[in-house]
Amino acid sequence: QVQLVQSGAEVKKPGASVKVSCKASGYTFTSYSIHWVRQAPGQGLEWVGMINPNGGNTDYAQKFQGRVTVTRDTSTSTVYMELSSLRSEDTAVYYCARVLDASGYYLGYWGQGALVTVSS
């Protein structure tokens, strides 16, 4: 069965960077894009960016351009999301999610989430 297992919670100081991992299993890793969606405490969902593991092409929300980098390691079926220049507003649960179908643009499988807390 499809599983996305994320790394654990992180506490970072303002200005630092954080790197969250998402290990995929149960399917052909390079066949489906992986997306990152975040959710601030008590708030809604916000799309951060995505990667096509087959080739490594990425796309990011304009809001995060220049601060976010999504990469993948095909040898371990793992996707990484690195966010730099952290500020308190970046405190959120960060989810990785896989599209349901190879040709679709909707997220059918989700990781458990990783809480990133930015605090001095």
Added chain:
Amino acid sequence: QSVLTQPPSVSGAPGQRVTISCTGSNSNIGAGYDVHWYQQVPGTPPKLLIYGNSNRPSGVPDRFSGSRSGTSASLAISGLQAEDEADYYCQSFESSLSGFVFWVFGGGTKLTVL
């Protein structure tokens, strides 16, 4: 402030039917982009409920249905059950003036089962 507007909350009694709207514009839903819906029980990841405006993934009860018309979409839940109490989000795409297309979510709607 999301480009897709949802009511902050809706409520209904068990057995009733409720609808949740998702209102966009000509640069997102009105441009022909599909709308998808997610259900999120607080403290858990979202779950895909409806994709491609009106399709249900395997395992989603047919009590849930979706539609799209013009610049809006809606999610209907019939035969309301206590387990339906959750937050619901619509998702689509927005095209900017520069031609960039990006994912957008609605602000979310909290469903309370009375």
